[in-house]
Amino acid sequence: MVEVGGTRGRIEKRSAILEAAADVFAAEGFALASVDDIAAAAGVAKATVYSHFGDKEGLLRAVLTVEADRAAESNLAAIERLLHVEGDVDDALRDVGRRLVDCFCDPKAQALRRLVTGELARYPDLADLLFGRTPQRVHQALADRLLALSVQGRLVVDDPLTAAEHFGSLLTGSIDARSRLGSRRLPDAELDAIVESGVRVFLRAYGATPAAGR
Numbered sequence: 001m002v003e004v005g006g007t008r009g010r011i012e013k014r015s016a017i018l019e020a021a022a023d024v025f026a027a028e029g030f031a032l033a034s035v036d037d038i039a040a041a042a043g044v045a046k047a048t049v050y051s052h053f054g055d056k057e058g059l060l061r062a063v064l065t066v067e068a069d070r071a072a073e074s075n076l077a078a079i080e081r082l083l084h085v086e087g088d089v090d091d092a093l094r095d096v097g098r099r100l101v102d103c104f105c106d107p108k109a110q111a112l113r114r115l116v117t118g119e120l121a122r123y124p125d126l127a128d129l130l131f132g133r134t135p136q137r138v139h140q141a142l143a144d145r146l147l148a149l150s151v152q153g154r155l156v157v158d159d160p161l162t163a164a165e166h167f168g169s170l171l172t173g174s175i176d177a178r179s180r181l182g183s184r185r186l187p188d189a190e191l192d193a194i195v196e197s198g199v200r201v202f203l204r205a206y207g208a209t210p211a212a213g214r
Contacts, residue, residue: 014052016042021063026111030060030119057123064129067112072134074103079138082145089154090203097171097195104172105191110182117181139164146206155206163206170198 020041024033035056039046053059078099085092116126143160150157157163174194179186
């Protein structure tokens, strides 16, 4: 095992532990996850894990914070594609919608959602770490883009935050049930159909013309 000294080495070890812990927690769940296994996967001593995070619960919270921020960045990158819509707005919404669905269906993201759901009875604040950080930022960014499209006459949006919530719900509302909480991988054709249906319904509510999305 190679120990890297200095601040850079400490940062690298912390990152390695977080990556390993995310994989182990996702695969084993919190109760069965072993700090020994996490340390081995990260290539560090067990004591190093404790020196960085205190205990396994602290490590879980750190992992959820990092993964929530990572998910937010992926979602925000998808939403930024609505910043400059040159073609049909329905095509742009399909493109962004599919990217958002792919983010939602990321295997690690699904596994961590299952993990949090299973631990909520003991640690109810975990929901804020995973579900509170990402949706607020993403919904606000999406609301801003939808409002901009409305100002351009591409959509008719009176309440941007509600419109953003509707769009997100239409895209992801059925996925956990269809995928059995991520235990079944949804085929691309099924995901495409979910996005197509969601965009069509969204445009019937928010399209600039009565025929939009039909």
